[in-house]
Amino acid sequence: MSLAVSRISKKDRNVKKTKKIRRNNESVLELAEKIKKNYRKKQEKKQSEPHLGTISNENNDTNKDKIKQKQKQKHKGVVEKVEKEEKEEKEEKEEKEEKEEKEEKENNSKPNIESFSDLNLIPELLEACEKLNFKKPTPIQIESIPPALEGNDIIGLAQTGSGKTAAFAIPILQALWHARTSYFACVLAPTRELAFQIKETFDALGSDMGLRSCCIVGGMPMVDQSIQLMKKPHVIIATPGRLVDHLENTKGFSLKSLQYLIMDEADRLLELEFGPAIDTILRVIPNKRRTFLFSATMTTKLEKLQRASLHNPVKVMISDKYSTVDTLIQRLIICPSSQKNTYLIYLLNENIGKSIIVFTRTCAHAQRSSLLCRSLGFSAIPLHGQLTQTQRIGALNKFKSGAKLILFATDVAARGLDIPLVDLVINYDIPTDSKAYIHRVGRTARAGKSGKSISLVTQYDIELLHRIESVIDMKIPKEDVDRDAILTLHDSTERAYGDAIRKTREFQENRRFKSKGRRTNNEEDKG
């Protein structure tokens, strides 16, 4: 019974509930109907309003439409922009992930190279590396020797003093060991001194292989070089202009069988000045050859590289931008241009006993400053393009051996020269080309050693300084100097400078007299 009661009451409750819902629904429907009616009424009222403002109403309507359209467009524009940005962000992220994945895969697939023997080199080369005290390959050597041995063209960028010479010399010597042919490889360099130095590296690395090499540079007798070329060297190291002279004038000499072309300081060689000579050389060597381009400031701009006609080159970039080495301390001193010499003498006094290269913008400056310092008792020697080749070699040798402690040089010594004992580089003049700054200061702090550079910055050099700082991506800190001490040096420096100017004039007149009718001023060698 109680069950029956409870059933009825439940049914009752359900009926009540349904009624309530229906009522609610009805009231909602009624409400909706009411709203509709109100809206219709409003519309009718709007239409039946006096015609006074018809035109303006129409205008209003079109204006409203326009505004709405504009808002829509604006909204659409914002949405599109956001979507575009999101898409780009996504693509960038995907690209980055893909690159990282690829790099990781490459790294995993790369053999772990820790010593020269991991590079599969012939015993003669391994022994030579040992003799040179090369304990393990440098990063540029690790990255570029394997693809070079596989027969690829190479574009190599690595900081100054990082062992780029051996990075291209080793794979060439290994290939030569198997090929054993004359005129096998030709290395081009922008300066004579650098060409001599590269020859030394080849000779040292190829000492156990019976390597025949020769150096073909301007300023040396053509006849002697022709005799060298007739001895059928395996490797020729040359400055472009003099090589062209021989290709055009030395009977029986050609590079038709050349298999390797190397451009050291390639970005410099691919500049316009060297253009005609490089083009001539490229015309007479086989198209089917390997080409290596190396520099600390190597361009990857295709239009510049086109001249070298590379085939699918492997790019080996040890640094992703032009940079100076971490072991180099870079400083600058802001000084009035009228007191530059006094500041220089102060710096030389402060660094007495150290091995220093002072870079100047012109040959006359190098000559004059060197004479100034000598008259004040410093052990200085100039190196520039207005000296004879014998004087140039003599100056470099005296500096290398420590017989002279201060070398006053133009940019003829900026690139490539490897003088292990240089403690300090002074930029007496700020270079106009930022890349030249990187090469100049790179004459110290080489092969992991420490070093220092100080640049004298006058009121006229601020823009050049900013450009250099932006290229090397760092702000160069100021060097602390004792301005009072500098002032006390001023008078004696000025007197000695007057004397140096007179002597430089004598030097230049003498030179003009001697070289009358001859080609002069080989600042950098096209010849």
Ligand SMILES: Nc1ncnc2c1ncn2[C@@H]1O[C@H](COP(=O)(O)OP(=O)(O)OP(=O)(O)O)[C@@H](O)[C@H]1O
């Ligand atoms: N694996 C190595 N281990 C130790 N020293 C090395 C090694 N390879 C090269 N060197 C030495 O490092 C010094 C710098 O080498 P190199 O002159 O080839 O540098 P670079 O990269 O060509 O510099 P730059 O850009 O100034 O021309 C040289 O004295 C060279 O003998």
